[in-house]
Amino acid sequence: MTYALPPLNALRAFEAAARHLSFKLAAHELHVTPAAIGQQVKALEARLGVRLFERLHKQLILTPAGQAYLPGISDGFRRIADATSQLKPAGAVLLQLGLHGGVDLRRLELAGFRSAHAEIGLRVLQPAGLHELIEGKVDLLIERSLGHHPGYRCDRIDEGSGLGDWLIGPEGTADCPEVVSLRDWLRTRAVKTTQANHRRPRLVGTVQS
Structure with a gap:
């Protein structure tokens, strides 16, 4: 089965920005610039064909589409982390x-x-x-x-x-x-x-x- 997935970096940028409701804080977490976070989110919105954020003056708000999208993306990252943590040799x-x-x-x-x-x-x-x-x-x-x-x-x-x-x-x-x-x-x-x-x-x- 082939999965239709957006670029992973764009998803990470969206997930971090949505948690913090801030491109600046997301940039700190991912160690990139706020402009890079903004570009990744914009590219993701173009790819999906929906707006994920409302960009107000000094404020970032999730749109209904962004609110619906975030739980699944966050859960996906958690599942990837959990699955990766299981790849351990026995006894160590x-x-x-x-x-x-x-x-x-x-x-x-x-x-x-x-x-x-x-x-x-x-x-x-x-x-x-x-x-x-x-x-x-x-x-x-x-x-x-x-x-x-x-x-x-x-x-x-x-x-x-x-x-x-x-x-x-x-x-x-x-x-x-x-x-x-x-x-x-x-x-x-x-x-x-x-x-x-x-x-x-x-x-x-x-x-x-």
């Missing part, structure tokens, strides 16, 4: 972790995590960034950022404020047991590294006359 939960290029793998001690959590099949992709997270190539991402990504949970895993290393993943999977286990492990490693740095003796230089 696969978890794909992306790392930005500057992460020192030795500091994360991931071999220790694998030993302590044999039920989790952890795979690492480095380098990886937000693009890989959005495209579903990784489930979680350690990214050097300020930790503000609407639609994603961002947990800082190093000490300090401002720019730092954050564990970023979709809000919908943030409390899955395997994600919680990895998050706790990374935080413990960060504390361990900080304590080791504080215990390290400082070298005091000598001045010769």
